Amino acid sequence: xxxxxxxxxxxxxxxxxxxxxxxxxxxxxxxxxxxxxxxxxxxxxxxxxxxxxxxxxxxxxxxxxxxxxxxxxxxxxxxxxxxxxxxxxxxxxxxxxxxxxxxxxxxxxxxxxxxxxxxxxxxxxxxxxxxxxxxxxxxxxxxxxxxxxxxxxxxxxxxxxxxxxxxxxxxxxxxxxxxxxxxxxxxxxxxxxxxxxxxxxxxxxxxxxxxxxxxxxxxxxxxxxxxxxxxxxxxxxxxxxxxxxxxxxxxxxxxxxxxxxxxxxxxxxxxxxxxxxxxxxxxxxxxxxxxxxxxxxxxxxxxxxxxxxxxxxxxxxxxxxxxxxxxxxxxxxxxxxxxxxxxxxxxxxxxxxxxxxxxxxxxxxxxxxxxxxxxxxxxxxxxxxxxxxxxxxxxxxxxxxxxxxxxxxxxxxxxxxxxxxxxxxxxxxxxxxxxxxxxxxxxxxxxxxxxxxxxxxxxxxxxxxxxxxxxxxxxxxxxxxxxxxxxxxxxxxxxxxxxxxxxxxxxx
Amino acid sequence: xxxxxxxxxxxxxxxxxxxxxxxxxxxxxxxxxxxxxxxxxxxxxxxxxxxxxxxxxxxxxxxxxxxxxxxxxxxxxxxxxxxxxxxxxxxxxxxxxxxxxxxxxxxxxxxxxxxxxxxxxxxxxxxxxxxxxxxxxxxxxxxxxxxxxxxxxxxxxxxxxxxxxxxxxxxxxxxxxxxxxxxxxxxxxxxxxxxxxxxxxxxxxxxxxxxxxxxxxxxxxxxxxxxxxxxxxxxxxxxxxxxxxxxxxxxxxxxxxxxxxxxxxxxxxxxxxxxxxxxxxxxxxxxxxxxxxxxxxxxxxxxxxxxxxxxxxxxxxxxxxxxxxxxxxxxxxxxxxxx
Numbered sequence: 065x066x067x068x069x070x071x072x073x074x075x076x077x078x079x080x081x082x083x084x085x086x087x088x089x090x091x092x093x094x095x096x097x098x099x100x101x102x103x104x105x106x107x108x109x110x111x112x113x114x115x116x117x118x119x120x121x122x123x124x125x126x127x128x129x130x131x132x133x134x135x136x137x138x139x140x141x142x143x144x145x146x147x148x149x150x151x152x153x154x155x156x157x158x159x160x161x162x163x164x165x166x167x168x169x170x171x172x173x174x175x176x177x178x179x180x181x182x183x184x185x186x187x188x189x190x191x192x193x194x195x196x197x198x199x200x201x202x203x204x205x206x207x208x209x210x211x212x213x214x215x216x217x218x219x220x221x222x223x224x225x226x227x228x229x230x231x232x233x234x235x236x237x238x239x240x241x242x243x244x245x246x247x248x249x250x251x252x253x254x255x256x257x258x259x260x261x262x263x264x265x266x267x268x269x270x271x272x273x274x275x276x277x278x279x280x281x282x283x284x285x286x287x288x289x290x291x292x293x294x295x296x297x298x299x300x301x302x303x304x305x306x307x308x309x310x311x312x313x314x315x316x317x318x319x320x321x322x323x324x325x326x327x328x329x330x331x332x333x334x335x336x337x338x339x340x341x342x343x344x345x346x347x348x349x350x351x352x353x354x355x356x357x358x359x360x361x362x363x364x365x366x367x368x369x370x371x372x373x374x375x376x377x378x379x380x381x382x383x384x385x386x387x388x389x390x391x392x393x394x395x396x397x398x399x400x401x402x403x404x405x406x407x408x409x410x411x412x413x414x415x416x417x418x419x420x421x422x423x424x425x426x427x428x429x430x431x432x433x434x435x436x437x438x439x440x441x442x443x444x445x446x447x448x449x450x451x452x453x454x455x456x457x458x459x460x461x462x463x464x465x466x467x468x469x470x471x472x473x474x475x476x477x478x479x480x481x482x483x484x485x486x487x488x489x490x491x492x493x494x495x496x497x498x499x500x501x502x503x504x505x506x507x508x509x510x511x512x513x514x515x516x517x518x519x520x521x522x523x524x525x526x527x528x529x530x531x532x533x534x535x536x537x538x539x540x541x542x543x544x545x546x547x548x549x550x551x552x553x554x555x556x557x558x559x560x561x562x563x564x565x566x567x568x569x570x571x572x
Numbered sequence: 573x574x575x576x577x578x579x580x581x582x583x584x585x586x587x588x589x590x591x592x593x594x595x596x597x598x599x600x601x602x603x604x605x606x607x608x609x610x611x612x613x614x615x616x617x618x619x620x621x622x623x624x625x626x627x628x629x630x631x632x633x634x635x636x637x638x639x640x641x642x643x644x645x646x647x648x649x650x651x652x653x654x655x656x657x658x659x660x661x662x663x664x665x666x667x668x669x670x671x672x673x674x675x676x677x678x679x680x681x682x683x684x685x686x687x688x689x690x691x692x693x694x695x696x697x698x699x700x701x702x703x704x705x706x707x708x709x710x711x712x713x714x715x716x717x718x719x720x721x722x723x724x725x726x727x728x729x730x731x732x733x734x735x736x737x738x739x740x741x742x743x744x745x746x747x748x749x750x751x752x753x754x755x756x757x758x759x760x761x762x763x764x765x766x767x768x769x770x771x772x773x774x775x776x777x778x779x780x781x782x783x784x785x786x787x788x789x790x791x792x793x794x795x796x797x798x799x800x801x802x803x804x805x806x807x808x809x810x811x812x813x814x815x816x817x818x819x820x821x822x823x824x825x826x827x828x829x830x831x832x833x834x835x836x837x838x839x840x841x842x843x844x845x846x847x848x849x850x851x852x853x854x855x856x857x858x859x860x861x862x863x864x865x866x867x868x869x870x871x872x873x874x875x876x877x878x879x880x881x882x883x884x885x886x887x888x889x890x891x892x893x894x895x896x897x898x899x900x901x902x903x904x905x906x907x908x909x910x911x
Contacts (some may be wrong), residue, residue: 117803118663118685118802118803119685119802119803120685132728132731132732133722133727133728133731133743134727134730134731134734134741134743135743136742136743136744136745143735144728144731144732144735145735216755216758216760217758221759221760223704223705223759243758243759243760244717244742244744244760244761426715427714427715427716428705428713428715428716428717428762429715429716429717429742429762431715438760516747517747519722519744519745519746519747521745525722525745529656529722529723530656530722530723530727530745532660533655533656533659533722533723534679534723534728535683536659536663536683536684536685538660538663
């Protein structure tokens with residue numbers, strides 16, 4: 065009984081920290097951590113001391129100062145009197161714009177190229193191989209510059225579009241490809257655009273339920289409903305019907321053009337002759353505004369647009385003398401015409417729920433419409449093609465990871481090849497494809513900071529470029545820039561991880 | 573992860589800022605080479621020639637300083653900088669001085685912590701447009717697309733000019749003069765704006781200079797001059813008085829041709845004697861040898877010679893002296909007395 069002895073209960077010796085394997089790794093970690101912290105604190109204090117020696121303070125007050133420079137592509141209102149923070153916001157939105165457009169196009173290109181590279185057609189497969197290898201192995205900056213150079217050198221100048229010039233607009237005079245960008249028609253929202261949007265949203269909801277119903281029917285009865293045609297019909301038919309109905313009821317309504325100080329029955333041309341300048345009060349992005357501008361352009365008038373929020377503000381502005389021509393939106397009460405304003409003999413129509421403004425060649429450049437600047441197009445295409453090549457390889461790898469037996473089994477059950485791909489192969493391939501896809505999206509977003517090479521005003525060019533240069537706040541600006549890219553990347557990878565967990569293999 | 577980015581940025585700034593501390597003169601002497609920030613390429617002002625040797629109006633200032641300090645006008649390491657990178661390069665200590673058509677402004681002198689040592693070219697911002705456009709005044713440019721170098725005062729002046737005149741425009745931001753020239757010639761912009769001297773220099777390199785016209789409006793004051801970092805006053809003095817020596821040399825008729833002869837023995841003009849070190853101890857006062865100004869002048873000639881050789885009326889750039897004539901000839905170029 066007494067032979068069994070308790071293990072010796074030794075006390076803890078400091079030497080065990082080094083000689084005892086149970087504690088040794090802990091000791092090493094603690095020492096390494098302390099060394100790391102010391103190194104970091106040295107860096108911080110060194111920076112602080114040197115900034116002080118340079119006489120530079122560390123504060124973010126510059127963000128509130130007047131920026132003083134102009135930005136060509138702005139998705140929110142901005143001019144040279146806005147603050148540096150506003151300029152940074154404009155840059156952030158431009159970065160996000162090109163990142164979203166780039167990720168979308170890169171995915172399409174990548175999936176197509178990845179699938180086609182596995183094609184049995186020798187020519188197509190080899191062409192895709194050439195694409196992938198070509199774009200993957202040449203630096204992105206070269207592609208951006210090359211596409212930009214092509215866009216500016218190989219396309220005509222706006223003045224070549226004048227009569228006698230050798231360039232012409234395409235697609236029924238609606239699109240102009242110039243060396244300053246591609247001008248396309250811009251949509252304008254008229255009365256009833258809200259209803260149209262509501263109908264569209266309802267259709268989307270209906271599509272969702274239709275697809276769910278179709279899937280459930282198939283699972284329960286095996287009967288296959290036409291999902292594609294149903295979706296297409298639900299998407300197009302209600303919207304088209306609503307558009308036609310709204311156009312017929314309100315779109316063709318005739319609306320007077322009101323002018324202050326005009327006499328009864330005057331035409332617009334006569335009125336313009338009697339005035340020093342034409343200032344038109346309109347609601348921006350409304351079809352009334354668009355139709356008024358079309359009328360004035362048709363009369364070869366020079367005019368300024370005074371933006372107002374609604375009819376009441378237009379009337380107030382006209383009475384205050386800020387504008388002398390106005391078109392009132394449908395919601396305004398017709399009787400409340402501003403004092404001294406008379407309807408001209410020219411009239412405009414209210415316009416359809418959605419109308420498109422065509423770009424028109426103005427003094428130096430195309431006016432109206434939407435300008436997709438060359439810098440945006442070059443950056444977008446180059447980012448998409450470059451990243452698409454990587455995604456193609458991810459997709460190819462994903463498809464190859466699904467064993468051939470799956471395809472053969474599906475064929476043995478009599479499933480068509482297209483359905484085999486969609487229902488059997490891709491769902492299994494996706495779980496292999498998604499994780500590397502996340503890093504490609506991150507790469508694309510961060511690579512968009514090469515924008516400065518083609519003068520695209522992204523956040524690197526505004527906050528990280530001009531603002532830093534004008535204010536001398538390099539450290540603050542770069543920290544903010546780093547923070548922005550960090551947050552954006554984390555958000556993207558977070559969102560993609562959610563999607564990834566929804567497609568990954570689920571075990572019960 | 574957020575921390576690692578923060579500290580990464582701090583590391584870089586910390587290391588770079590650390591280099592900026594020691595006395596610049598000692599550093600330059602020890603290195604045996606002057607790090608001089610210049611433009612990336614602007615004919616007449618600063619560009620490498622066919623053999624890769626930098627030459628130009630601004631480059632000559634670098635060479636004069638190198639000659640005064642190191643007795644070798646070729647001991648210069650030219651660092652090409654863009655409008656956006658120049659201030660960071662100077663503030664971080666990558667370059668000892670910046671001689672790159674940079675406008676002297678209040679905020680750059682104070683808030684950005686630099687010292688402008690003088691003005692070597694009085695300039696103003698102008699516009700160049702193709703003659704075919706039929707534009708005769710900058711006031712006709714409403715709605716035009718304008719190429720503009722980012723990070724410059726011209727960018728701010730441009731915004732102010734169009735705002736004041738209630739006109740709209742579309743800025744096309746570009747990085748360097750070469751890029752601006754390419755974009756302008758391709759017609760991606762209707763007008764190109766920068767300092768009038770730069771426009772003249774750029775136009776001189778066009779295939780058909782006559783097809784382009786510089787508009788008469790000068791929309792801003794642009795005093796261009798070399799600058800150094802705030803805080804090292806000894807170094808600022810050296811650069812400032814080297815520039816002044818070049819200017820004074822022209823005033824007193826000291827040229828690269830006669831400087832050696834004049835410096836050999838004290839002459840009749842005491843001001844020239846003090847300048848060239850044959851009388852007094854001016855060199856020692858700024859920590860240089862007594863013949864520092866002689867070396868600076870011998871490097872490329874006096875201010876007038878440098879002007880005529882690089883951008884004067886007999887060069888393709890063809891700029892008249894105008895405001896940049898000596899004060900004795902009705903210009904603004906004026907050096908304080910050497911005594």
